[in-house]
Amino acid sequence: xxxxxxxxxxxxxxxxxxxxxxxxxxxxxxxxxxxxxxxxxxxxxxxxxxxxxxxxxxxxxxxxxxxxxxxxxxxxxxxxxxxxxxxxxxxxxxxxxxxxxxxxxxxxxxx
Amino acid sequence: xxxxxxxxxxxxxxxxxxxxxxxxxxxxxxxxxxxxxxxxxxxxxxxxxxxxxxxxxxxxxxxxxxxxxxxxxxxxxxxxxxxxxxxxxxxxxxxxxxxxxxxxxxxxxxx
Numbered sequence: 001x002x003x004x005x006x007x008x009x010x011x012x013x014x015x016x017x018x019x020x021x022x023x024x025x026x027x028x029x030x031x032x033x034x035x036x037x038x039x040x041x042x043x044x045x046x047x048x049x050x051x052x053x054x055x056x057x058x059x060x061x062x063x064x065x066x067x068x069x070x071x072x073x074x075x076x077x078x079x080x081x082x083x084x085x086x087x088x089x090x091x092x093x094x095x096x097x098x099x100x101x102x103x104x105x106x107x108x109x110x111x
Numbered sequence: 112x113x114x115x116x117x118x119x120x121x122x123x124x125x126x127x128x129x130x131x132x133x134x135x136x137x138x139x140x141x142x143x144x145x146x147x148x149x150x151x152x153x154x155x156x157x158x159x160x161x162x163x164x165x166x167x168x169x170x171x172x173x174x175x176x177x178x179x180x181x182x183x184x185x186x187x188x189x190x191x192x193x194x195x196x197x198x199x200x201x202x203x204x205x206x207x208x209x210x211x212x213x214x215x216x217x218x219x220x221x222x
């Protein structure tokens with residue numbers, strides 16, 4: 001395994017890990033994706049799940065992930081309007097990343 | 112898969128994904144680990160690989176990862192002293208995370 005690392009040369013900005021990290025950067029990004037892997041969520045549900053996040057930061061992260069094609073935003077014309085965020089196929093392809101992170105996290109002492 | 116998400120309840124700070132993200136946070140952290148999965152490296156090798164990182168930031172990230180038990184730092188008493196950074200067993204257990212990130216990165220358009 002280690003001898004075969006990295007699986008592709010990482011030069012000229014072509015490193016796939018660097019591209020992934022560029023999309024997933026930011027303290028809250030992976031936690032937003034974790035939550036949405038459980039199904040579509042409204043803004044308030046995400047805010048309540050992500051204890052400590054500011055509404056502005058959550059708005060920014062959701063916009064970034066929408067721009068990256070990781071999630072979609074659907075507004076339902078109700079009163080008051082209802083907005084739901086859900087992962088795209090690209091976003092759902094992140095499940096193995098989150099599973100691997102969870103495995104690593106379980107090996108860390110709870111501190 | 113999605114129905115079973117999250118694999119464990121995420122409450123009371125016990126979420127393994129959140130614990131993993133707390134250790135791996137920061138723009139450069141995962142790229143340092145990517146480089147060290149290829150074998151031990153000296154400070155200058157990491158700095159040259161991570162184009163754009165400042166020496167202070169690299170020092171900070173290496174100290175954070177050493178504190179977290181992800182890497183070890185060995186100084187060889189030569190003149191000038193040689194310092195090598197290598198992943199611990201815990202750090203090497205991150206290989207599946209990096210592999211999954213690489214898979215995701217390969218599915219992104221090269222921008």
